[in-house]
Structures are given as structure tokens and as C-alpha cells.
Amino acid sequence: MLIVEHLQKRYGSFTAVHDVSFHVQAGEVYGLLGPNGAGKSSTIRVLSCLAKPDSGSVRINGMDIVREQGKVKRTIGIVPQDFALYDDFSARENLIFFGRLYGISGRELKIRADELLEAVGLLERGNEAVGTFSGGMKRRINIAAGLMHKPKMLYLDEPTVGIDPQSRRNILDLVKTLNAGGLTVLYTTHYMEEAEELCHRIGVIDQGKIIAEGTLSEMRSMAGETAPIRLELRDNLSKPQLEQLRTIAEEVITQDKTITLFTRDPKTALSGILQMLADFGAHVHHLELDEPDLETVFLKLTGRRLRD
Amino acid sequence: MINLILTVTWRDVVAQLRSRSFMVFTLLLPIVLTLIIGNAIGGTTDFKPLPVAVVGTGEIANGLKKLLADTKTAVVFTLADASQAETMVRIGKATMSIVLPERLEIKFLRNDPLNIEVYLDPTSHQRGELIKQLVQGYMQQLEAARAALLGSVQAIAPATAADLQNTLLAVRTKIEKQYQIAAVNLEQKEAGGRSQGIFAYYAVAFGVMFTLLSATNGAGGVIDELERGTIHRLLASPLTPTLLLVSKFIALWILGVWQLGVFAVFSSIIYGVSWGSPLAVLPVLLATAAAAAGFGGIILGISRSREQLNTLSLVFVLVMSLLGGSMWPLETLPAAAQMLSKLTYNRWSIEAFQLAAVSSSDPQILIAIAVLSAMAIVGVCFGSMQLARRMAR
Numbered sequence: 001m002l003i004v005e006h007l008q009k010r011y012g013s014f015t016a017v018h019d020v021s022f023h024v025q026a027g028e029v030y031g032l033l034g035p036n037g038a039g040k041s042s043t044i045r046v047l048s049c050l051a052k053p054d055s056g057s058v059r060i061n062g063m064d065i066v067r068e069q070g071k072v073k074r075t076i077g078i079v080p081q082d083f084a085l086y087d088d089f090s091a092r093e094n095l096i097f098f099g100r101l102y103g104i105s106g107r108e109l110k111i112r113a114d115e116l117l118e119a120v121g122l123l124e125r126g127n128e129a130v131g132t133f134s135g136g137m138k139r140r141i142n143i144a145a146g147l148m149h150k151p152k153m154l155y156l157d158e159p160t161v162g163i164d165p166q167s168r169r170n171i172l173d174l175v176k177t178l179n180a181g182g183l184t185v186l187y188t189t190h191y192m193e194e195a196e197e198l199c200h201r202i203g204v205i206d207q208g209k210i211i212a213e214g215t216l217s218e219m220r221s222m223a224g225e226t227a228p229i230r231l232e233l234r235d236n237l238s239k240p241q242l243e244q245l246r247t248i249a250e251e252v253i254t255q256d257k258t259i260t261l262f263t264r265d266p267k268t269a270l271s272g273i274l275q276m277l278a279d280f281g282a283h284v285h286h287l288e289l290d291e292p293d294l295e296t297v298f299l300k301l302t303g304r305r306l307r308d
Numbered sequence: 309m310i311n312l313i314l315t316v317t318w319r320d321v322v323a324q325l326r327s328r329s330f331m332v333f334t335l336l337l338p339i340v341l342t343l344i345i346g347n348a349i350g351g352t353t354d355f356k357p358l359p360v361a362v363v364g365t366g367e368i369a370n371g372l373k374k375l376l377a378d379t380k381t382a383v384v385f386t387l388a389d390a391s392q393a394e395t396m397v398r399i400g401k402a403t404m405s406i407v408l409p410e411r412l413e414i415k416f417l418r419n420d421p422l423n424i425e426v427y428l429d430p431t432s433h434q435r436g437e438l439i440k441q442l443v444q445g446y447m448q449q450l451e452a453a454r455a456a457l458l459g460s461v462q463a464i465a466p467a468t469a470a471d472l473q474n475t476l477l478a479v480r481t482k483i484e485k486q487y488q489i490a491a492v493n494l495e496q497k498e499a500g501g502r503s504q505g506i507f508a509y510y511a512v513a514f515g516v517m518f519t520l521l522s523a524t525n526g527a528g529g530v531i532d533e534l535e536r537g538t539i540h541r542l543l544a545s546p547l548t549p550t551l552l553l554v555s556k557f558i559a560l561w562i563l564g565v566w567q568l569g570v571f572a573v574f575s576s577i578i579y580g581v582s583w584g585s586p587l588a589v590l591p592v593l594l595a596t597a598a599a600a601a602g603f604g605g606i607i608l609g610i611s612r613s614r615e616q617l618n619t620l621s622l623v624f625v626l627v628m629s630l631l632g633g634s635m636w637p638l639e640t641l642p643a644a645a646q647m648l649s650k651l652t653y654n655r656w657s658i659e660a661f662q663l664a665a666v667s668s669s670d671p672q673i674l675i676a677i678a679v680l681s682a683m684a685i686v687g688v689c690f691g692s693m694q695l696a697r698r699m700a701r
């Protein structure tokens with residue numbers, strides 16, 4: 001369905017997307033996971049025909065996004081990160097307006113708008129101005145607007161940023177329903193829980209490069225058999241102290257005053273670690289014991305947390 | 309392709325027409341401002357007499373009072389005390405006080421120096437100046453009479469005392485008959501166009517100024533859309549950047565036509581302004597709205613944010629309005645400013661509307677339309693180039 005090969009996009013001297021390649025199969029939800037500024041939105045901009053690639057190629061359903069832009073645009077639906085809606089128009093008017101841009105008209109247009117309002121749970125409030133909606137409601141209309149022309153593939157660019165948990169749940173359920181109906185989805189997020197819940201396959205992107213790719217189980221295996229213990233200390237530890245900690249843990253990653261120790265049996269290792277820190281005179285402000293997940297993978301690959 | 313353009317244009321036009329602030333800004337404000345400025349400058353169709361105090365008695369003083377009253381420019385009242393003259397103006401009871409010297413007739417005939425004091429309320433503008441001119445004219449009229457009188461007296465060469473008495477009697481009779489004070493008849497007639505009064509002028513001048521302001525506001529909407537992300541969503545649809553820009557400028561143009569058109573109708577109804585033959589006015593209106601859309605394009609092209617656009621548009625519109633005749637008639641500006649005014653949208657538009665109100669066949673109208681159209685094309689091209697560059701980033 002979507003084939004991205006050696007995609008590169010520069011803005012002046014800054015390379016936002018650096019040699020990115022991935023494939024998305026029809027009917028799949030593919031997650032592009034990465035922290036803010038990793039290059040997710042820049043990738044989506046190119047895939048949405050909003051920016052030309054500097055090199056590499058992108059094909060959707062066999063169509064080149066540069067040479068066959070018109071056809072590609074009708075195949076894809078875009079849900080931008082911003083609320084790309086008109087606040088002074090009602091939800092229904094917004095949908096009708098975006099539908100008209102794809103040549104839908106008359107009765108078909110109204111029926112489609114009502115179908116989508118119902119699908120996102122806003123049929124009753126369809127005639128209200130979008131400007132009066134909450135963030136979560138706007139996000140849902142934002143998705144509906146991207147679906148007006150029945151695209152074969154939907155790009156969702158961080159669709160749950162800044163909304164309440166209930167709206168987030170609604171959106172995740174909606175994406176699952178759409179996918180179950182056969183829609184192929186490219187989903188960018190920096191929330192690993194969302195990627196874990198929704199995506200069949202995940203590409204981890206950082207500093208414009210795909211640094212890992214695979215199914216959720218493949219990604220978990222990258223984290224190895226170790227699990228992380230995350231500690232936030234009052235003061236930095238000295239190099240000799242860190243060396244001593246390395247005798248207990250398989251791997252130690254430090255980031256300012258935060259230390260992540262990977263151990264095979266964190267519960268057993270914890271008492272020894274805390275004892276050692278007490279001997280150092282270190283003050284522990286916060287402690288987390290995690291199961292191996294995408295966050296762990298990202299941390300292991302980059303030395304940084306996803307939300308940093 | 310046309311459907312795509314119409315869809316985007318329709319949205320922009322509908323959104324603006326629904327906006328209460330747009331309606332206030334584009335329609336109510338120019339109507340109210342025209343009313344206020346028109347009245348302040350004294351542009352009603354009839355002259356309203358101003359209160360004028362005169363200190364002085366005798367034939368010459370009475371003649372002046374009669375003159376002013378007869379011209380209907382003033383309601384004259386007499387002050388006994390000269391020391392009150394300035395006070396009356398200061399407290400607003402009189403727009404002007406005229407203090408004539410005592411024993412004026414004798415001083416006049418003796419050709420003694422005459423010192424007439426005039427206190428004028430500076431806010432009376434042209435109408436106060438008009439009364440001052442009338443007083444000066446009256447004194448000049450008297451001076452002519454005095455010269456004629458002296459000539460007559462010098463020509464008298466009586467042989468006897470009886471002859472002298474008869475001659476003086478004849479001269480007196482002649483003076484009484486021929487040298488009566490005659491009031492100037494100030495009758496105002498509607499002649500349309502440039503001469504139809506200050507309301508007509510400011511209706512056009514403010515109409516043009518607010519069309520420019522509205523166009524910049526519309527251009528600001530494009531920046532809002534860029535920041536909100538709707539432009540990107542539009543460009544992800546089958547709409548190309550060129551079609552998008554064309555749609556946006558057509559919307560600005562339609563809104564300008566609507567605004568000027570509605571304002572023309574309102575000003576005709578409320579102030580009785582005659583805009584001229586619709587056939588002559590329509591091309592001017594279309595060209596002005598297009599030029600305003602072009603101006604919106606220029607402001608859009610040079611602004612990086614909505615805040616910057618608001619500031620720049622205010623500065624540009626005010627300067628162009630000052631130079632181009634939207635604040636005061638172009639004829640009152642210095643020659644250099646009149647030359648500079650040729651760079652403004654206001655000048656060409658106001659001139660074209662004024663000429664169209666008088667005659668539909670004046671070739672100067674076509675020149676103004678051509679200049680406005682050229683301004684529109686330059687503005688739209690510049691704005692499009694800049695916007696396309698920004699969207700590509």
C-alpha cells in the first residue's frame with residue numbers, strides 16, 4: 001500500500017528526514033513512534049504531498065507521490081496534528097466543505113457528513129460551531145474531516161495530543177473500528193501505549209532516522225530479557241559510583257540525575273541497588289520498576305526517554 | 309477546477325459575512341465616521357448660521373449686522389461691552405466676535421486707521437473663515453464707497469451757500485439711494501460629483517479607506533489559516549497552491565465589491581450622496597475592490613505573523629489615506645504630497661469615483677481604472693509568490 005524508500009527531506013541545512021524507508025501493508029496500522037522533533041511530522045508532510053522529497057521515493061498503491069499527486073491526494077486522508085478546522089463553521093459545515101474539495105456533492109455529501117458525525121459521536125452537535133467544542137470533540141471532527149472522501153489510507157499525525165483520557169479512548173476505539181473496516185492507517189505518536197495498543201507494526205524514528213522497526217513482539221525482544229529500574233536522584237553520581245552500580249546491573253544509562261539500570265531480575269536486584277546508593281549517601285527522589293516495552297527499546301537504542 | 313475555486317471562495321465570503329466584527333468594521337464604522345466628519349467639517353447641504361457677536365453701533369455696524377444676517381451665515385447679536393467679545397467666543401456662546409471701533413463713521417471718513425478686532429473659534433473651520441471673508445469684503449465695499457464719496461465731495465464747487473446746501477442734499481440722496489449695503493446671496497445648489505458637498509466626498513474617501521482595511525483583514529485570515537493548519541489540509545486535497553491563492557484573492561475581491569456596493573447604497577439613502585451612473589460607477593468599484601485585494605496580497609506577502617500584519621496594514625492604510633485624500637481633500641495638500649499621492653490606491657479610486665459621479669465618459673476614469681487594475685495585478689502576483697514560498701517551507 002505505502003512504500004517509502006530512502007526518503008530524505010532537508011530544510012536549509014537541517015535534515016528533518018534522513019534516509020527513511022518503511023513499508024505499510026494494506027489493512028495494517030503502522031505506527032511511527034518517536035519523541036517530539038524526531039521527524040514524524042516532516043515525514044507525514046512529504047507523504048501528504050505538502051512537501052517534495054529531496055531524494056528517495058514514495059509510492060502509494062503503486063502511484064508516485066510526486067508524479068501522480070492528484071491521484072495520490074484522492075487516495076489518502078489527512079488528520080493533521082493541529083485542529084485544521086474552521087471554528088466559525090459548524091461541524092457539519094466543516095465536513096461538507098472538506099467533502100466538496102474532493103468533488104462530493106448533493107445528497108451524497110450530506111449523507112456522508114451525517115455518517116461521519118455519527119461515527120465520531122457528534123451527530124447531535126453537528127450544527128454547533130466547532131469553536132465551541134472541547135479539544136477532544138475537535139480532534140474527532142478533525143478525523144472525520146480526513147475521512148469525508150473515503151480514503152484508502154489515513155494518516156493520523158499525533159491525534160491524541162492535548163486531550164482528556166475519555167476523548168483519547170474514543171479516538172483509539174475509532175481508529176480500531178476504521179481499521180477493522182479495511183482502512184490502512186499510518187499513525188504517528190510519541191505515546192508508546194498507543195503504539196502498543198493500535199499498531200500491527202512499529203517504526204521507531206529518532207533524529208530523522210528509523211532506528212528500529214518490527215511488530216510489537218519483535219520490538220520487545222529488542223529490549224532483551226532485562227527490565228528497567230528508573231531512579232531519580234538528588235545529585236549526580238560520580239564515575240566510580242556508576243562503575244560500582246554496573247557490577248549489579250546488566251546495563252546502566254544515565255541522563256542528568258536520572259539513572260536507568262537494566263537487570264534480569266529487578267525485584268531481587270532492587271534491594272542491593274538501594275543499599276549501594278545509601279552507602280554512597282545518595283538521595284532517591286523517585287523510583288520506577290517497568291516491564292520491558294517500547295519505551296525500554298527506545299531508551300536502549302538512544303539513551304533517552306521518548307518523552308524527553 | 310472552477311468548483312474547487314468556488315468552494316474555497318464561498319467559504320471565505322460566507323465566513324466574513326457571518327462575522328459581526330466584519331460587518332461593524334466594514335459597514336457601520338465608515339457610515340458613522342462619514343456622518344461625524346461630514347458634520348464636523350460642516351458638510352450638510354444647507355449652511356447652518358453661526359452665532360456672531362458684534363460690538364458697535366451706527367450705520368456701518370448696522371450694515372454689517374444686516375449683511376451677515378441676510379447671507380444666512382450668521383445669527384447676529386449685539387454686545388455693548390467690548391471686553392465681553394473674547395469671553396463669548398471662549399465660552400462657546402459665539403463662534404465669532406467682531407469689535408468695531410467707536411465713532412467708526414467719522415474715523416472712516418477721515419481715513420483714520422481702523423482697527424477691527426475679530427475673535428474666531430478655531431473649531432469653526434471653513435464656516436468661520438467664510439464669515440471673516442464677508443466682514444473683510446464688507447469693509448472693502450465701504451472703502452470703495454468712501455473713495456467715491458470723496459471724489460464726489462472734491463468735485464463740488466458751490467457758488468453760493470444755497471448751492472452748497474442743495475449739492476450736499478443731492479449727494480446725500482444719491483448716497484442713500486446707491487450705496488445701500490447689499491447682502492451677498494449664498495445659495496448652494498447640488499451639482500453632483502466633486503461639488504456636491506463634504507458628505508459625498510467623505511462617503512467615497514472613507515469607503516475606499518475601509519475597503520483597504522477590510523482587504524488587509526481578509527489577508528490576515530490567510531495567515532490565521534497558515535498558523536491553524538487549515539491551509540495545509542486544503543493543500544492535501546486536490547487543490548493546488550495556485551488554485552488556493554486564486555480562490556483567496558477572488559474572495560477578497562468579492563468582499564471588497566460587496567462592501568463598497570453596500571456602502572454606496574447606504575450613503576445614497578442616508579446622506580443623499582449621488583455616486584453617478586451605475587454603468588460608470590461599477591467598473592470603478594470593481595477596479596477599486598481588485599486593487600484592495602492586491603493591497604491585501606502585498607501586506608500578506610510582507611507580514612510574517614498576524615500581529616505584524618495588523619500593525620503594517622494600519623500604518624500603510626493610514627499613510628495612504630493621509631496622502632491619497634481619504635482624510636482631507638487632495639486639493640488641500642502641498643504639491644509634493646499630491647505627487648506622492650499617485651502611489652496610493654486612495655487617490656486613483658477617489659478621483660475615479662468623483663469623476664464617475666459627474667460624467668461617465670471622462671477618459672481620466674479609464675486611466676484611473678487602468679492604474680487600479682495594474683496595482684491589483686502587482687499585489688496579487690507579489691502576495692501569491694510570497695505565500696507560495698511560505699507554504700513550501
